[in-house]
Amino acid sequence: MSIDKIVMREPGWDADLEAVSSGGGIPTPGPGQVTVALEASGVCHRDLIDRAGRIPFLMTPIVPGHEGVGRVVAVGEGAAEWTVGDRVATLHRDACGSCQSCQAGETSLCQSGAFVLGLIADGTYARHIVTTCNALYTADAAMESGMAATLHCTFGTAWRSLITVGGLNHGERVLITGANGGVGMAAVQIAARRAREVVAVVRREGHEESLKALGATQVLVSPDNRFHYSVAPVDLALDCVGTPTFNAALRSLRVGGRVVVVGNVTDERSSVNLGLLITMGKSVLGPGGANRADMAACLAEHRREPFTSVVTSSLPLDQADAAQRRLLAGGHHGRMVLKM
Ligand SMILES: [Zn+2]
Ligand SMILES: [Zn+2]
Structure with a gap:
């Protein structure tokens, strides 16, 4: 049976991440949520920080990962912002939409959003992810899946840091x-x-x-x-x-x-x-994560003058543990992705 997701039972490097098969099927989204069939997930340095247990609000067991791209395959009640078939990619977290930061458009600095992928909510090392609507942005329709999965946390972070904040x-x-x-x-x-x-x-x-x-x-x-x-x-x-x-x-x-x-x-x-x-x-x-406006500006520049992908290797989903250990060893050039 094929692997559906990768699970971290508890923080640390003693035990390997566990490859889990849950028998296929599409998880049902709750109110305000959508289910996305993922094409790829980035393997990020933050995943190593999460795994080391350095973030106090980490909840385990959890599916790691916060960098995914895919197509919406199910839309929950009140999640009309997205339609089945939309190509979407993940932001790091959701946003409440009503706090002082959100009102100012700074959704990545939301003061009460709590749906942090890979830490509180199951993340992107999986064939499907169920997320709140506003933890997603519109992905480029044609971009290669590895580049599209990692775009937010690489180009988006760089864009926000250099241009928006820097x-x-x-x-x-x-x-x-x-x-x-x-x-x-x-x-x-x-x-x-x-x-x-x-x-x-x-x-x-x-x-x-x-x-x-x-x-x-x-x-x-x-x-x-x-x-x-x-x-x-x-x-x-x-x-x-x-x-x-x-x-x-x-x-x-x-x-x-x-x-x-x-x-x-x-x-x-x-x-x-x-x-x-x-x-x-x-x-x-400190920049905070890229928000939808940062991603739109970054994607607009890519369409005018394409960026070179920073993805240098891709592995199948069941190699997630090996991918993290390779990144931990240091000196890796560019980004690794997991392909579903
Ligand atoms: Zn990342
Ligand atoms: Zn907010």
């Missing part, structure tokens, strides 16, 4: 850490269309050629994360790694520069020299 201006100098990861490879492309220079920072050799092909003007290999000594000051930094690179990214900024943080790959906390913020006017910004 305020990237034409002609600026941009630095991107973890540039060989999914968000990094997307960010290099988005930045290269606007910035005067894009400095891509990686920890290991072997990524130079591909990052230059995506538009990086300089690729810095920095195994010790002391790259701030060898980079000319930048206007905007996107830190896709976290604590190992955060302070070097902050120190790479010009006076008045800004760093947007999107990576959190290790569990150490960062410490900050507050003087860099106070006297040098540097800003540290």
Whole structure:
């Protein structure tokens, strides 16, 4: 019998993720929900954070994953926003629609949405997902399924970080850490269309050629994360790694520069020299996830000038555990996806 979904019984790496067959069939959506037959799911660094049990509101057992694309196959009562056959992709979570953030259009910063895929609600490592309507956005009809599944968490995150929150201006100098990861490879492309220079920072050799092909003007290999000594000051930094690179990214900024943080790959906390913020006017910004408006803008740019997919490997659904362990080992170039 074929595998229907992958289940994490409890956090941690001692036990493998479990491949489960529930006998097929389409799960019935509840009020305000739809069922989506998934084509693909991304395997994201956040899935590793979830699995490590670093997020206190994780509920287990749970189906991991928050990056899916597919077609609506069933519509629940009061879910008329979507129609059977629509191609949709997941946002990370739902939104209440009525709080201060939602009223301002900032649905990814909703103060009461609680349907967080892979943490509270069953996620995308499955043939079907049942979600609330507003945890979805309209996917591109023609985009390859792996790219479409990961678009929100890679290009969407990069778009929101660089453009919506980071305020990237034409002609600026941009630095991107973890540039060989999914968000990094997307960010290099988005930045290269606007910035005067894009400095891509990686920890290991072997990524130079591909990052230059995506538009990086300089690729810095920095195994010790002391790259701030060898980079000319930048206007905007996107830190896709976290604590190992955060302070070097902050120190790479010009006076008045800004760093947007999107990576959190290790569990150490960062410490900050507050003087860099106070006297040098540097800003540290957190983006939140991309919302529907960010995705619409990102997709519009893709239609004008197509992005290069950051998906570098795809595995069948039943290889989910192996995929996560490969990502955990580090140094992976681009994104892995699970194909249903
Ligand atoms: Zn993700
Ligand atoms: Zn809200």
